[in-house]
Amino acid sequence: MTTMTEASVREFKMPDVGEGLTEAEILKWYVQVGDTVTDGQVVCEVETAKAAVELPIPYDGVVRELRFPEGTTVDVGTSIIAVDVSGGGAAPVETPAAPVQEAAKPAAPARTPVLVGYGVSTSATKRRPRKGAEIPAQEASAAVQAELNGHVPEAVVTSRPLAKPPVRKLAKDLGVDLATVTPSGRDGVITREDVHAAVAPAPVQAQTQAQAPERVAAPAPSLPVADSTRETRIPVKGVRKATAAAMVGSAFTAPHVTEFVTVDVTRTMKLVEELKQDKEMQGLRVNPLLLIAKALLVAIKRNPDINASWDEAAQEIVLKHYVNLGIAAATPRGLIVPNIRDAHAKTLPQLAQSLGELVSTARDGKTSPAAMQGGTVTITNVGVFGIDTGTPILNPGESAILAVGTIKLQPWVHKGKVKPRQVTTLALSFDHRLVDGELGSKVLADVAAILEQPKRLITWG
Numbered sequence: 305m306t307t308m309t310e311a312s313v314r315e316f317k318m319p320d321v322g323e324g325l326t327e328a329e330i331l332k333w334y335v336q337v338g339d340t341v342t343d344g345q346v347v348c349e350v351e352t353a354k355a356a357v358e359l360p361i362p363y364d365g366v367v368r369e370l371r372f373p374e375g376t377t378v379d380v381g382t383s384i385i386a387v388d389v390s391g392g393g394a395a396p397v398e399t400p401a402a403p404v405q406e407a408a409k410p411a412a413p414a415r416t417p418v419l420v421g422y423g424v425s426t427s428a429t430k431r432r433p434r435k436g437a438e439i440p441a442q443e444a445s446a447a448v449q450a451e452l453n454g455h456v457p458e459a460v461v462t463s464r465p466l467a468k469p470p471v472r473k474l475a476k477d478l479g480v481d482l483a484t485v486t487p488s489g490r491d492g493v494i495t496r497e498d499v500h501a502a503v504a505p506a507p508v509q510a511q512t513q514a515q516a517p518e519r520v521a522a523p524a525p526s527l528p529v530a531d532s533t534r535e536t537r538i539p540v541k542g543v544r545k546a547t548a549a550a551m552v553g554s555a556f557t558a559p560h561v562t563e564f565v566t567v568d569v570t571r572t573m574k575l576v577e578e579l580k581q582d583k584e585m586q587g588l589r590v591n592p593l594l595l596i597a598k599a600l601l602v603a604i605k606r607n608p609d610i611n612a613s614w615d616e617a618a619q620e621i622v623l624k625h626y627v628n629l630g631i632a633a634a635t636p637r638g639l640i641v642p643n644i645r646d647a648h649a650k651t652l653p654q655l656a657q658s659l660g661e662l663v664s665t666a667r668d669g670k671t672s673p674a675a676m677q678g679g680t681v682t683i684t685n686v687g688v689f690g691i692d693t694g695t696p697i698l699n700p701g702e703s704a705i706l707a708v709g710t711i712k713l714q715p716w717v718h719k720g721k722v723k724p725r726q727v728t729t730l731a732l733s734f735d736h737r738l739v740d741g742e743l744g745s746k747v748l749a750d751v752a753a754i755l756e757q758p759k760r761l762i763t764w765g
Contacts, residue, residue, distance in 0.1 A: 312388050312389055312390035313368060313386050313387070313388055313389070314363055314365065314386070314387050314388075314389050315383040315385075315386055316347075316361055316362070316383065316384060316385045316386075316387060317380075317381050317382060317383050317384065318350070318378045318379065318380050318381060318382050318383075318384050319359065319380065320380045320381075321350070321352055321357045321359075321672075321673055325352050325380060325673070326379060326380055327352075327377050327378060327379050327380060328350040328351060328352045328357075328377070328378060328380070329350060329351045329352075329375065329376065329377045329378075329541060330348055330349075330350055330372055330373070330374050330375065330376050330377075330378060330384065331348075331349045331350060331351050331356060331374065331375075332348060332349045332374055333347070333348050333370060333374060334346055334347055334348060334349070335347045335348075335367050335370075335385075336367065336370070337367050337368065337369060337370060338366065338367060339366070339367045340364075340365070340366050340367075341361050341364065341365060341366070341367060341387060342361075342364050343361065343362060343363055343364050344360045344361070344362075345360060345361055346358045346359065346360050346361075347359060347360070347361045347367075347385060348384070348385075351541075351637065352673060355637075355640065355669075355670075355671050355672060355673050355675075355676065356637060356669050356670075357672065357673070361385070361387065363387065363389055364389060365387035365388050365389035365390075366387065366388045367385065367386075367387055368386045368387060368388050369385065369386040370384070370385055371383055371384045371385060371386070372384055373468075375472065375473070377541070465482040465483055465485065465487070465494055466487065466489075466491070466492055466493045466494060467482055467487075467493060467494040467495075468493075471494055471495065471496055471499060474496055474499050475494075475499045476537075476539075477532050477536070477537055478499065478500075478532060480499050480502050482494055482499075484502065485498050485499060485501075485502045486498060486501075486502075550699075550700045551697050553700060554697055554698050554699070554700050555697050557616075558614070558698055558735040558736075558737065559735065559736040559737060560695075560697065560698065560733050560734075560735070560736070561733065561734055561736045561739075561741070561744065562695045562696075562731055562732065562733040563731070563732050563741075563744055563745060563748050564693060564729060564730065564731050565729070565730050565748055565749070565752045566727060566728070566729045566730075567727070567728060567729075567730065567752040567755055567756050568716055568718065568725045568726070568727055568756050569592070569711055569726050569727065569728050569755045569756065570725045570726040571756065571757060571758055572592060572595050572726075572755045572756075572758050573592065573711065573726045575595065575758045576590060576591060576592055576594075576595060579594075579652075584653050585652075585653060585656060588653060588656040588657055588660060589656050589657075589659050589660030589663065590656055592708075592711060593631075593659070593683070593685055593708070594652070594655065594656050594659055595755070595758060595761075596683065596685075596706075596708055596751070596755065597629060597631075597647070597655060597659065597683060598652060598655060598754075598761060598765070599750075599751045599754035599755055599758075599761070600629070600681070600683060600706055600751055601627060601629065601647060601648055601655075601765075602750070602754060602760075602761060602764050602765045603746075603747045603748075603750035603751045603754070604627055604648070604681065604747070605648065605764075605765070606746075606750055606764060607743060607746050607747045607750065608623065608625075609623065609738075609739070609743055610681070610703060610704050610734070610739060610743055610744070610747045611623070611624045611627055611680050611681055611703070611704075612624060612703050612738055612739075613680070613701050613702060613703060613738075614703070614735060614737050614738050621738045624680045626646055626648060626649075626680070627646070627647050627648035627680055627681060628643040628644065628645050628646070628647065628678050628679045628680045628681075629643055629644045629647035629679070629680075629681060629682075629683065630642070630643040630679035630680075630681065630682035630683070630699055630702070631643070631644070631659065631662055631663070631682070631683055631685075632682060632683070632684035632685070632696075632699075633662075633663065633666040633667075633671075635666055635667070635669060635671075636669065637669065640666060640671055640676055641676060641679060641682055641699050642662050642665070642666060642671045642675040642676050643662075643675065643676065643678065643679035643680075643682075644658045644659065644662060645678075662675075679699055679701070679702060680702060681702055681703070681704050681705070681706075682696075682698075682699045682702060682704075682705040682706070683705070683706045683707075683708065684696050684705060684706070684707050684708070685707075685708045686707055686708065686709060686710075687708050687709045687710035687711060687728065688710075689710075690710050691709060691710060692709040692710060692729050693707055693708075693709035693729040693730065693731045694707050694709075694731060695707075695731060695733060696731065696733045697733065698733060698734075698735060702735075703734055703735040703738055703739055704732060704733070704734045704735070704739065704744070704747070705732070705733050705734075706730060706731070706732050706748075706751065707730065707731040707732075707733070708728065708730060709728050709729040709730070709731070710728065711726055711727070711728040712726070712727065712728075713725070713726060713727075714727040728755075730748060730751060730752060732744055732747060732748040732751075750764075
């Protein structure tokens, strides 16, 4: 067996992959104990409150221990993987622990058999407080059983119940405390069958005719067990949790006002088709959202006070002389709002390229936390879902957000006659603490005017 020296083992700690993030959930391990890793190799994927991020290891070596299983939320600064960087030997083979009463060699303490990825922590780790009693359920049950047997041990050894992530999820969905489940798997591992057995009602033992029924106290009513065939419970965490908290904070902090305008965008749609044939736009993402984004940037240039934020602590309005244009994107992990840095300074081809990269990255789930910070104004395109418009909630720290509805043919009075025209409805929500009705109306009217007559992009921009 190869032994590890303290000097040869490097502990890779959970980094702060964003600004001020305090924890991250381990989504997937790409390595196992015994694997050889190299500097820069991605070893796991984690999800923060902002995005999913792949973590590379910063040195060469052999994986000796994975500190936490997949699905565990770990505080920033906590060791998540141990790597032997000495360059020799294979991974140590774990042996089952000897019974406590037979242990005779204090120099070689017994080790509890663990699943791969369930490494025993060698240092104190700050963990989230668990719900329920302060005494672990397994310790309590062991103490009760010992008392029933007529003796109480000097100490009750406790440990985290062993179970694979899918089994833990099943137990959570069914409302089963793993500490109360009797394991049947090898080395004391809890199986799916054990969890189902814990949910199933215990068989009622029939009383013999010769034995008179005894009067017993009525059992306390048990809590109903969730039926997984009728309901599915999804833990609120990561991006969804952060989005929910941000939206609640924004809705109940900033006084929202929303204004609407319906506009004929037939000429804008024609311009989109013309730009698709333009040589300078070949290979770029050209769609109505591109021109809507450009129209909003021009409107901000004409009305710069809309591009600001409210500093509650300092009691100041912070005017931004740059525009980081946020684009709301729906992803499998929830709503995210990455932004295009310094969008105000980009030409139309540059804006199209940035927009295409932003959307592709978001769809692949690779948006970095840095890409979602520092936004100044946002566009949300609900029209892609066939919705006419909505009342968008401000992204925290911003003063305005523009919602774009679906573009469709409608009867419209054009040059004195009713004709079918491409029409959409825009909605602008703004923070009424620093944006009054006049300013908000001017911005929305400018966006509408540009989309109705896109040649104004040249004269106004």
